[in-house]
Amino acid sequence: MPSGPIRVAIVGTGGIARVHAAALGSGAVLAAAADVDAGRLAGFAGEFGVAATYGRLDDLLRAARPDLVHICTPPYLHREQALACLRAGVSVLAEKPPVISLREFDEVAAAEGAAGPWFASVYQHRFGAGQRRLKGLVADGVLGRPLVAVCHTTWFRDQAYFDVPWRGRWETEGGGPTMGHGIHQMDMLLDVLGDWAEVRAIARRQERRTRTEDLSLAHVTFASGAVASVVNSVLSPREESYLRFDFERASVEVTHLYGYADDDWRTTAAPGFRLPHAPAERGAPSGHRAQFADVLACLAAGRRPPVGPGESRRTLALVAGIYAAAFTGLPVTPADLGPGSPFYERMDGGKVPW
Secondary structure (H helix, E strand, O other): OOOOOOEEEEEEEHHHHHHHHOOOOOOOOOOOOOOOOHHHHHHHHHHHHOOOOEEHHHHHHHHHHHOEEEEEOOOHHHHHHHHHHHHHOOOEEEEEOOOOOOHHHHHHOOOEEEEEEEEEOOOOOHHHHHHHHHHHHHOOOOOOOOEEEEEEEEEEHHHHOOOOOOOOOOOOOOHHHHOOOOOOHHHHHHHHHHHHHEEEEEEOOOOOOOOOOEEEEEEEEEEEOEEEEEEEOOOOEEEEEEEEEEEEEEEEEEEEEOOOOOOHHHEEEOOOOOOOOOOOOOOOOOOOHHHHHHHHHHHOOOOOOOOHHHHHHHHHHHHHHHHHHHHOOOOOOHHHHOOOHHHHHOOOOOOOOO
């Protein structure tokens, strides 16, 4: 267990790294940062008071000796950087998507130690009070059996967004909005409903000039028997993130964009059912700060931080399943995505129809 504050390093100092740095709580010290762009690195270091900066991750790991590295680089770099950290005995917290294929994910997960170092993924929407209250009600059986769900990420990204060299490419971003945008809402869906059993889907290049999809629609069946409609779009001028869970005794909804607070949730009781009273106190909104607080507390106590490989892989496998179902025209189960499947190796499976 670390003595004193957790020594954190950040690799990649673009926009999301600033979100990470600003969300670190009192249990951490930002000890070092690395980036291949010296000017961007210097600006980040000046803004956040980082004394130790490096052009190479290997140099950072050797000289700064952090307890935890936040990976904030483009997705295609995550596997190599995560493996370098874990092999150096340093735990990893990776931005979404954690890696760009199931094969890469399994390689990284295999590099963990039983008692650390650990690999965790950033899925910050799990950690808001609304999601946690919903999970508690589900676990207690208050709402009854889950029946129907809606999980829609309808955002807008113009062509200039995809003209960034690493975006919109299977080999560097891993996919389009299914991989890079809707993954957060799909993770919330799975966090509540558990294991998925089958998916059927379509994916399209509807409007943007990109090698990946700009739209996908899926029908997901869960092990519980619940079914969900999943939409991932970057073509929607009125942007919204929307999840709805219909249980036997109530509907629970949240509407937000990039993060929710208590007021973004709504609950409607079924006729004849009285809902339990919600707590009077305000809860934490979703966001990086809420997840990081849990991560730092776990590391300080010598425990595995959330969200570990088991839960993170389930979400990534659903992404792979949507692509596999869309590009083969067949229903896909988790068992269809193991080693030997082209969709285990790459999210596009080498079967993109355009």
